[in-house]
Amino acid sequence: MSPFFQLSGATKNFGGVRAVDNMSFGLEKGELVGLMGPNGAGKTTIFNLVTGVYGLDEGEISFKGEDLGRLKSHQITDRGIARTFQNLRLFQRSSALDNVMTAAQYRIPYTFIECITHLGSWRKKEKMIREKSMGLLERVGLADRADQAAGTLPYGFQRRLEIARALALDPELLLLDEPAAGMNAEEVSSLNVLIKDIHSDFGLTILVIEHHMDLVMEICPRIICMNFGAKIAEGTPWEIQNHPEVLKAYLGEEEDDE
Amino acid sequence: MATLIQQIINGLSLGSVYALIAVGYSLVYSILLFSNFAHGGFLVIGGYFCYGSLRLLGAGIWTAGALALIGAGFAAVLTERLAYRPIRERTNVTLYLLIASMGMNIVIENIFVIIVGGRFRALPPVIPTTPVSVMGLATTSAFDLISLLSAVVFLGALQLFLSKTRWGLAIRAAAYDLRTAGLMGVNVNLLISIVFFVAGFLAAVGGIFLSVRYTLYPQLGAITIKAFVAAVIGGLGSLPGAVIGSLILGLAEMLTAGFISSQMRDLVVFSLLVITLLVKPTGLFGKSVSEKV
Amino acid sequence: MSGYTEGIIILLCINGIAAMGVSLLTGFTGIFSLGHAAYMALGAYTTAILTVQHEVHWLPAILLGGLLAVAVAFFIGVPTLKLMGDYYAIASIGLGEAIRLILENWQSVTRGARGYPGIDPYTTLPVVAAFFLVLAIFMFNLINSRFGRACKACRDDHVASSLLGFNTARVRVLSLMISAFYCGVAGALLGGFLSFIQPIMFDMLKSTELTAVVVFGGLGSMSGSLLGTAVITLITELFRPISQYRMLIYGAVLVIIMVLRPEGIMGNREFISWVRAPFRRKAS
Numbered sequence: 001m002s003p004f005f006q007l008s009g010a011t012k013n014f015g016g017v018r019a020v021d022n023m024s025f026g027l028e029k030g031e032l033v034g035l036m037g038p039n040g041a042g043k044t045t046i047f048n049l050v051t052g053v054y055g056l057d058e059g060e061i062s063f064k065g066e067d068l069g070r071l072k073s074h075q076i077t078d079r080g081i082a083r084t085f086q087n088l089r090l091f092q093r094s095s096a097l098d099n100v101m102t103a104a105q106y107r108i109p110y111t112f113i114e115c116i117t118h119l120g121s122w123r124k125k126e127k128m129i130r131e132k133s134m135g136l137l138e139r140v141g142l143a144d145r146a147d148q149a150a151g152t153l154p155y156g157f158q159r160r161l162e163i164a165r166a167l168a169l170d171p172e173l174l175l176l177d178e179p180a181a182g183m184n185a186e187e188v189s190s191l192n193v194l195i196k197d198i199h200s201d202f203g204l205t206i207l208v209i210e211h212h213m214d215l216v217m218e219i220c221p222r223i224i225c226m227n228f229g230a231k232i233a234e235g236t237p238w239e240i241q242n243h244p245e246v247l248k249a250y251l252g253e254e255e256d257d258e
Numbered sequence: 259m260a261t262l263i264q265q266i267i268n269g270l271s272l273g274s275v276y277a278l279i280a281v282g283y284s285l286v287y288s289i290l291l292f293s294n295f296a297h298g299g300f301l302v303i304g305g306y307f308c309y310g311s312l313r314l315l316g317a318g319i320w321t322a323g324a325l326a327l328i329g330a331g332f333a334a335v336l337t338e339r340l341a342y343r344p345i346r347e348r349t350n351v352t353l354y355l356l357i358a359s360m361g362m363n364i365v366i367e368n369i370f371v372i373i374v375g376g377r378f379r380a381l382p383p384v385i386p387t388t389p390v391s392v393m394g395l396a397t398t399s400a401f402d403l404i405s406l407l408s409a410v411v412f413l414g415a416l417q418l419f420l421s422k423t424r425w426g427l428a429i430r431a432a433a434y435d436l437r438t439a440g441l442m443g444v445n446v447n448l449l450i451s452i453v454f455f456v457a458g459f460l461a462a463v464g465g466i467f468l469s470v471r472y473t474l475y476p477q478l479g480a481i482t483i484k485a486f487v488a489a490v491i492g493g494l495g496s497l498p499g500a501v502i503g504s505l506i507l508g509l510a511e512m513l514t515a516g517f518i519s520s521q522m523r524d525l526v527v528f529s530l531l532v533i534t535l536l537v538k539p540t541g542l543f544g545k546s547v548s549e550k551v
Numbered sequence: 552m553s554g555y556t557e558g559i560i561i562l563l564c565i566n567g568i569a570a571m572g573v574s575l576l577t578g579f580t581g582i583f584s585l586g587h588a589a590y591m592a593l594g595a596y597t598t599a600i601l602t603v604q605h606e607v608h609w610l611p612a613i614l615l616g617g618l619l620a621v622a623v624a625f626f627i628g629v630p631t632l633k634l635m636g637d638y639y640a641i642a643s644i645g646l647g648e649a650i651r652l653i654l655e656n657w658q659s660v661t662r663g664a665r666g667y668p669g670i671d672p673y674t675t676l677p678v679v680a681a682f683f684l685v686l687a688i689f690m691f692n693l694i695n696s697r698f699g700r701a702c703k704a705c706r707d708d709h710v711a712s713s714l715l716g717f718n719t720a721r722v723r724v725l726s727l728m729i730s731a732f733y734c735g736v737a738g739a740l741l742g743g744f745l746s747f748i749q750p751i752m753f754d755m756l757k758s759t760e761l762t763a764v765v766v767f768g769g770l771g772s773m774s775g776s777l778l779g780t781a782v783i784t785l786i787t788e789l790f791r792p793i794s795q796y797r798m799l800i801y802g803a804v805l806v807i808i809m810v811l812r813p814e815g816i817m818g819n820r821e822f823i824s825w826v827r828a829p830f831r832r833k834a835s
Contacts, residue, residue, distance in 0.1 A: 051714055073713035082714070089711035091704060093771075102704050105697040106716035115696035116689040122696065129697075169716060293637035295585070344810045351813070356583045356640065357766055358809035360759065364802025372795060480755075483648065486641045494636055521656060528649040535630045535642055 002065040004029040004205060005173055010059035012045055019045045021229040032199050032206045034216030034223040038249055042229040043209045044086055047175050051083055052076045063173065082171035084162040086178045092151030096142055096161050099150050100133035103168035136164040140194060156187045167198065176208040180215050192219050213250070217241065263396035265516035266509065271402035273508020274409030278464040279485035280500035281416065282457030288433040288495035289453050292352040293486070295359040296337055297461060298479025299366030304330035304462020305469040305478060306370060312382050319384040327462045334458025335451045337362050343447065363479065370476035378473045385470050405467040412463055413501065416456065425452055487531045493544025502542060557676055559788065564683040565740045566780045571690045572733025573761045574776035579694060580726040581706030582632070583640045586647030587761045590620040590731040591738030592654060592753035596661055598739035599670045599748060609673035613739040620735030621728045632723040635709065647758055654750040666749030674743030682740060686733060694773055702726050763801050769814055774821045
């Protein structure tokens with residue numbers, strides 16, 4: 001049987017720069033895996049390749065036995081992959097509820113004639129979309145902010161809203177891109193709880209990008225670490241923490257930061 | 259045969275004037291990623307500056323030309339400061355810039371309608387239009403040769419400016435990514451002003467030659483539609499593309515006028531646009547626009 | 552009701568129908584057009600030729616006029632709306648000019664630049680009011696449906712939209728086709744109102760006016776576009792004597808709105824939410 005999700009020999013160049021270099025890893029159904037690495041290691045590029053934002057130069061991506069290489073972004077969403085963005089891509093002017101409804105409508109379709117006449121199943125389906133979206137807002141703790149414009153929400157809430165929006169697509173594989181970026185310690189720990197909860201409650205497979213070691217270490221039983229576009233280590237948090245390549249990558253970066 | 263050569267020279271001459279307009283337009287597009295519909299206004303400003311200097315100040319063509327180019331350059335900078343900068347600084351919605359540019363185009367055109375009237379005005383005979391024999395093969399007008407030559411000189415100067423000077427290099431970097439250029443310590447507002455100055459300056463050169471060719475009137479700027487089409491054929495945002503697209507368009511127009519019918523000229527232009535959009539919508543040299551996610 | 556008032560109301564309805572079309576495209580989907588008068592021309596000429604030369608009843612003729620505009624929109628939209636950038640805006644100018652040139656030069660069918668006279672005056676007040684009402688109901692329903700959310704999503708962030716399952720190119724082309732239908736019908740009704748059409752009536756100034764109305768009323772507000780239409784149609788009537796300043800004011804207003812208040816009069820809200828807002832606050 002083919003694996004649930006498999007990236008094989010993925011390579012992506014930008015100009016002369018090799019952003020992702022012969023990267024391979026697989027995910028089993030129901031896993032919660034961390035993808036970590038220093039800034040510029042190519043983590044987000046992996047997400048962009050998986051979701052069809054960029055095309056692969058070489059290699060293959062398969063999901064539930066299907067090759068994703070030829071599919072467009074919206075078709076990949078259709079197959080059951082959803083994601084959030086590192087630098088937040090909410091519809092700023094729309095309310096939090098509208099943001100989630102915009103995603104929730106994908107699995108609750110109705111016809112164009114019903115759009116212009118509001119007859120037929122319009123009322124029933126719109127109600128379903130609204131209820132599903134409210135349910136998800138409640139799930140991420142934003143129910144009382146449903147009518148507020150997304151752009152005016154505090155940063156941490158915007159990140160949670162993006163998670164709710166991605167969940168509204170009923171994905172089987174959820175890609176979270178630095179969900180904790182810009183959050184304080186307290187927010188991070190409640191986010192950890194949320195990620196673990198949705199992982200078990202929705203029966204999801206989650207791949208989470210995190211720059212900071214501690215968050216990934218805490219929630220992910222398995223971690224993949226990359227640097228300069230290539231995989232440098234893979235294993236349990238304990239194995240990763242003591243892996244010489246990982247230490248070198250992170251130490252090198254801290255020196256750069258100073 | 260003689261007609262063919264004559265029409266080719268005329269076509270290149272007209273195309274090179276389009277190129278002066280299209281290059282400035284493309285330059286602005288490559289930096290700010292919006293289609294500046296006020297570009298036609300810059301051309302009209304150049305034309306009227308030249309006309310005014312010749313008629314009212316009694317200046318010679320060199321002085322009048324210089325005043326027109328510099329005047330249109332500053333008018334373009336002023337347009338950017340008044341209409342685009344406030345929008346740019348607040349939002350990155352290019353639709354707002356697009357609408358503002360359309361508004362500025364209407365404003366500029368109608369300022370001239372009100373001040374000088376909608377009349378067609380002929381420039382004094384400052385550029386010779388005497389017939390010239392080209393190597394005994396064909397006869398053409400001196401004007402066509404002069405406009406072709408001037409366009410080559412100005413486009414060559416632009417090429418030198420972009421490749422040899424510090425600001426030229428900064429502009430090329432900004433065309434790649436404006437934000438990165440800002441991060442590299444380039445004064446982005448000054449850079450954009452320079453780009454607009456260059457765009458207005460070159461448009462005015464085109465404006466003067468077009469005023470001689472077709473006479474001067476406030477709606478003369480509408481001819482920039484041809485330059486937009488040329489820029490799309492060459493690939494939006496690409497400078498070599500704008501030049502090649504303009505030459506193709508000028509040749510197509512003149513050959514149609516010479517061998518089919520001059521009424522069909524414009525139809526050929528828009529057919530070329532449609533064919534480009536259907537066959538290769540990014541144009542001959544277009545880069546596919548992708549966004550950092 | 553005097554003939555003059557009736558005329559103004561008919562004109563308001565026609566302009567309103569066209570404005571709703573442009574509003575969907577520019578305000579809700581974020582696509583700028585400088586050639587929507589061409590779709591009006593297509594509707595007007597198709598209907599005129601069908602009713603006068605082929606003796607078709609005006610009702611199917613108007614609908615066919617709208618559908619021809621849709622077909623042309625599809626042809627222009629598919630290659631240009633796939634791309635990000637201002638390709639459609641430039642193509643729309645080309646379309647506008649090309650349609651005008653064809654109308655002026657295809658004498659045997661369109662009677663050329665001097666215009667097409669003798670159209671049946673089928674656009675009576677009840678007819679135009681019925682068209683306006685039905686099309687307005689459809690449009691307001693449309694923007695309050697999954698399609699309306701799809702348009703706004705594609706307008707605000709095309710990358711995020713495609714990852715929420717929207718085929719963004721398809722949404723943009725559909726939005727253009729619907730807006731072309733509205734303008735085609737508006738053009739057809741205009742022909743029946745004036746009994747006479749001329750290519751010059753559908754020039755770039757007309758296209759500019761259509762966009763100006765929508766911007767003035769508020770990008771992303773359908774009721775704002777209708778309000779904008781009412782204000783600008785009435786002002787145009789009032790200031791007919793100083794028409795040479797009209798265009799200057801148009802242009803300046805466009806720039807000033809973009810600089811000071813790009814959301815226009817209504818912002819991206821609808822009139823109804825404005826009326827309801829105080830009540831909702833009390834309820835919660």
